[in-house]
Amino acid sequence: MSTGKKHGRNDGEDQSVRVTKKPKTIEMADATIESEPSTLKTYKKKKKDKKERKEKKDKKEDKHESEERREGEDTAVAEAESESKSEKKPKKAKQDKKDKKKRSKSAEKSTPISDQGDGVSSGFTTAAPAPVTNSAPQRNGAAYSYRQTAALGVMSEVEIQAFLKEQEIAVSDPSGTNLRPVVHFSHLPTSTLVSRKPFSAYTAPTPIQAASWPHALSGRDVIGIAETGSGKTMAFAVPCVESLASSPKPTPSKKDKTAHARAVVVSPTRELAMQTHAAMSSLASLVGLSAVCLYGGASKDDQRALLRRNTGADIIVATPGRLKDFLAEGSVSLSDVMFAVLDEADRMLDKGFEEDIRLILGSCPPREKRQTLMFTATWPTSVRGLAEGFMVDPVKVTIGNRTRAGGDENGEGNGSVELQANSRIEQKVEVVDPRGKEQRLLELLREAQKGSAKNDRILVFCLYKKEAVRVEQFLERRGIRVASIHGDLRQEQRTRSLEAFKAGTTSVLVATDVAARGLDIPEVKLVINVTFPLTIEDYVHRIGRTGRAGKKGKAITLFTEHDKAHSGSLVNILRAAKQDVPEDLLKFGTTVKKKAHDAYGAFYKDVDTSKKATKITFD
Numbered sequence: 355m356s357t358g359k360k361h362g363r364n365d366g367e368d369q370s371v372r373v374t375k376k377p378k379t380i381e382m383a384d385a386t387i388e389s390e391p392s393t394l395k396t397y398k399k400k401k402k403d404k405k406e407r408k409e410k411k412d413k414k415e416d417k418h419e420s421e422e423r424r425e426g427e428d429t430a431v432a433e434a435e436s437e438s439k440s441e442k443k444p445k446k447a448k449q450d451k452k453d454k455k456k457r458s459k460s461a462e463k464s465t466p467i468s469d470q471g472d473g474v475s476s477g478f479t480t481a482a483p484a485p486v487t488n489s490a491p492q493r494n495g496a497a498y499s500y501r502q503t504a505a506l507g508v509m510s511e512v513e514i515q516a517f518l519k520e521q522e523i524a525v526s527d528p529s530g531t532n533l534r535p536v537v538h539f540s541h542l543p544t545s546t547l548v549s550r551k552p553f554s555a556y557t558a559p560t561p562i563q564a565a566s567w568p569h570a571l572s573g574r575d576v577i578g579i580a581e582t583g584s585g586k587t588m589a590f591a592v593p594c595v596e597s598l599a600s601s602p603k604p605t606p607s608k609k610d611k612t613a614h615a616r617a618v619v620v621s622p623t624r625e626l627a628m629q630t631h632a633a634m635s636s637l638a639s640l641v642g643l644s645a646v647c648l649y650g651g652a653s654k655d656d657q658r659a660l661l662r663r664n665t666g667a668d669i670i671v672a673t674p675g676r677l678k679d680f681l682a683e684g685s686v687s688l689s690d691v692m693f694a695v696l697d698e699a700d701r702m703l704d705k706g707f708e709e710d711i712r713l714i715l716g717s718c719p720p721r722e723k724r725q726t727l728m729f730t731a732t733w734p735t736s737v738r739g740l741a742e743g744f745m746v747d748p749v750k751v752t753i754g755n756r757t758r759a760g761g762d763e764n765g766e767g768n769g770s771v772e773l774q775a776n777s778r779i780e781q782k783v784e785v786v787d788p789r790g791k792e793q794r795l796l797e798l799l800r801e802a803q804k805g806s807a808k809n810d811r812i813l814v815f816c817l818y819k820k821e822a823v824r825v826e827q828f829l830e831r832r833g834i835r836v837a838s839i840h841g842d843l844r845q846e847q848r849t850r851s852l853e854a855f856k857a858g859t860t861s862v863l864v865a866t867d868v869a870a871r872g873l874d875i876p877e878v879k880l881v882i883n884v885t886f887p888l889t890i891e892d893y894v895h896r897i898g899r900t901g902r903a904g905k906k907g908k909a910i911t912l913f914t915e916h917d918k919a920h921s922g923s924l925v926n927i928l929r930a931a932k933q934d935v936p937e938d939l940l941k942f943g944t945t946v947k948k949k950a951h952d953a954y955g956a957f958y959k960d961v962d963t964s965k966k967a968t969k970i971t972f973d
């Protein structure tokens with residue numbers, strides 16, 4: 355694969371390669387000498403000469419040594435560096451020190467007084483005046499520079515803090531830039547995109563958009579965590595389009611058959627990729643940019659033809675498998691990517707997709723030269739360290755009061771940290787006999803579609819493909835208009851079912867977890883879980899198909915003794931969202947079962963490797 359070879363590396367893994375590069379060269383140089391016994395004399399002579407040179411140099415340095423000690427000069431790396439370079443160092447060290455001082459001063463200035471030490475600012479703090487700009491040249495080469503507008507500048511700090519508090523916005527920024535949230539659309543800097551009024555359907559940015567835009571528009575890597583249906587697509591689409599629109603478009607040669615994308619968005623499912631592509635396309639077209647969607651189950655030839663017509667395809671939205679195929683055959687190159695997004699990031703980084711993501715991001719320019727964004731509603735600790743390996747000092751924007759979920763009266767939770775369901779969804783759990791599930795489903799559907807609600811959209815989740823087929827047939831035989839979406843259907847059947855459900859031709863859609871994440875279907879009134887999903891995160895995503903964009907929704911879960919391993923985490927989610935917890939559910943226990951690690955089993959401690967260690971001093 356041409357692109358892979360170009361950069362010849364995999365993200366995450368590369369970091370160690372890069373860091374150890376210099377010492378490695380020195381070791382290798384020594385090794386070369388040692389491996390030549392015939393030159394032992396020369397080696398000894400060289401060593402003697404080196405010692406003499408060092409002594410001479412030390413004497414010289416003693417003479418001219420300033421009060422400041424040069425950082426790192428006595429390392430092997432420094433020894434190996436040329437004289438001229440080491441002579442330049444004192445100046446550089448001084449400058450570094452100055453810069454450091456300057457940075458820490460400005461961080462001090464802009465970090466809220468009651469910050470948590472690691473640059474975490476939240477609505478519960480009072481901040482010093484925020485900086486108006488973060489217009490340092492962008493790492494990815496984008497010409498866009500974010501400048502706080504006067505309209506945002508005139509808002510008082512009290513108003514800003516009230517907004518952060520009310521919207522439960524927490525921003526953790528390792529650089530402490532503390533940029534103000536974009537409270538209104540009019541607070542966005544003017545640009546061609548903004549002048550084309552892309553937000554006319556909305557009244558104000560959602561909290562995740564308001565808080566993440568200033569950072570993403572400044573070229574920073576961003577991790578965005580916000581409830582389902584809260585507008586995360588626009589949160590990454592706007593900075594992506596602004597970034598590309600501000601930068602000169604490379605002109606591919608006529609002979610070049612490869613599509614050189616400048617932005618890539620990776621999605622876990624085909625339907626989500628299509629939906630995201632539609633959203634990005636309409637935004638991109640406002641500024642003359644194009645987007646192509648690549649996903650499995652559809653004709654490769656058609657997609658290849660689309661790429662050929664679009665060798666200047668600006669944005670590629672894709673599922674990992676199909677993207678890998680096109681990378682391998684050379685139809686797509688990611689070596690010009692400035693902007694990379696992992697949508698449903700935790701899913702993309704779990705073990706099902708991890709290798710694909712390494713390959714895809716490894717085909718992009720190194721993380722220092724691209725901007726990487728990750729968005730999701732659920733952010734389990736297991737993926738956090740991995741995520742940061744693909745990013746540079748990411749700003750973490752979290753929406754919602756995500757304290758330890760399911761805490762007892764002492765505030766102590768039992769494991770489900772920061773996992774939160776959309777609070778506008780009414781959650782009901784019924785503990786039932788496994789044999790009575792289908793009958794109960796039928797009753798629930800009839801109840802929910804009574805009278806004027808007869809066409810209300812209802813999404814029914816099953817765990818297995820065969821189960822989805824059985825449930826669909828069961829409902830069909832009882833006169834319910836139903837369609838289904840699962841992995842055993844051909845892509846065109848999946849697309850047809852989804853379209854029929856969206857159009858209202860069928861009001862009930864039976865689905866497996868292929869429909870659990872990201873799908874934005876208007877007016878889904880009810881989600882019914884016939885069988886509990888494999889993880890509690892999937893539960894949060896499934897029920898999140900209702901209650902979107904500020905609306906209310908309802909979810910009913912049929913829980914059986916087979917699902918009892920999930921009772922503890924489900925109780926936590928219900929309590930955190932202030933929902934009723936049925937006594938029957940509590941009987942299964944409230945302990946959250948620890949996930950067993952692939953290699954280390956149940957004794958593995960799931961630590962958040964992205965967090966800094968605490969320094970303990972003993973008296």
Ligand SMILES: Nc1ncnc2c1ncn2[C@@H]1O[C@H](COP(=O)(O)OP(=O)(O)OP(=O)(O)O)[C@@H](O)[C@H]1O
Nearest residue numbers: 556558559560582583584585586587731872874903
């Ligand atoms: N500022 C806004 N105001 C009102 N609605 C908005 C705004 N921005 C986006 N929306 C709408 O909100 C809906 C949900 O948005 P989106 O699909 O991006 O949510 P999400 O946070 O990605 O959800 P999920 O976690 O399920 O993937 C969409 O219909 C979108 O058009």
